[in-house]
Amino acid sequence: MAELFPKLDATIRGFLRRFSIALLIALSLLLVANVLLRLTNDLSIALTDRGYSDAAAFIQRLLPLVSMHWFDEIVEMCFAALVFYGAALLWTTKGHFCVGDWISPRLSGERARAWYRVLVAALCVAFQAVFFWYSLLLTLRATELTTVFQIPKSLLYSCMPVSSFIMLAYSLCDLYIERKRLFAK
Numbered sequence: 038m039a040e041l042f043p044k045l046d047a048t049i050r051g052f053l054r055r056f057s058i059a060l061l062i063a064l065s066l067l068l069v070a071n072v073l074l075r076l077t078n079d080l081s082i083a084l085t086d087r088g089y090s091d092a093a094a095f096i097q098r099l100l101p102l103v104s105m106h107w108f109d110e111i112v113e114m115c116f117a118a119l120v121f122y123g124a125a126l127l128w129t130t131k132g133h134f135c136v137g138d139w140i141s142p143r144l145s146g147e148r149a150r151a152w153y154r155v156l157v158a159a160l161c162v163a164f165q166a167v168f169f170w171y172s173l174l175l176t177l178r179a180t181e182l183t184t185v186f187q188i189p190k191s192l193l194y195s196c197m198p199v200s201s202f203i204m205l206a207y208s209l210c211d212l213y214i215e216r217k218r219l220f221a222k
Contacts (some may be wrong), residue, residue: 038129038206038207038210041210041214042210046129050129053122053123053125053126053129053203056118056122057122057126060115060118060119060122061119063111064112064115064116064119067108067111067112067115077096080093081096081097084096107186110184110185110186110188114188117193117196118196121199121200121201122199122200124200125199125200125201125203125204128203128204128208129204129207140153141153141154151215151219152219154218155212155216155219158211158212158215158216159212161208161211162208162209162212165201165205165208168197168201168205169198169202169205172197172198172201173198175194176191176194176195176198177191179191179193
């Protein structure tokens with residue numbers, strides 16, 4: 038897509054990069070908060086068991102023991118978005134592992150390599166189209182709500198059709214470019 042629409046490509050990559058970093062930071066902060074809360078709770082219990090209830094009460098006043106019963110919902114949403122938007126970012130930069138790097142040099146002749154690249158691009162388009170369609174159906178049909186915050190699950194699932202649409206657009210551009218290179222010779 039960088040060859041066809043450089044400004045759009047830079048915008049999409051920049052957004053995906055910043056959003057993925059923000060999700061990773063959010064997940065890290067949630068993990069640290071959860072660990073600290075559990076450690077503080079364990080410390081308070083240990084102090085109470087050993088007869089230091091005044092120290093335990095001080096710690097509880099200093100850092101109120103709050104249940105993070107909502108923790109799983111937020112982690113699930115952040116992690117799913119990070120996985121799919123991160124995959125889309127890798128797709129835009131061609132950062133995924135590619136079997137073609139192993140097969141392509143073993144093909145004899147530039148024409149065979151060009152046909153191989155067109156075939157791989159077509160298969161990517163087909164996969165992304167199927168993934169987009171079924172993830173869109175899942176997102177549109179989802180009626181459940183999360184337990185604590187009552188957030189629609191369709192919001193959680195929306196990262197799949199959005200990221201697969203981005204990957205599909207890039208795959209279509211790749212197919213167009215490879216096909217153009219093949220028949221230009």
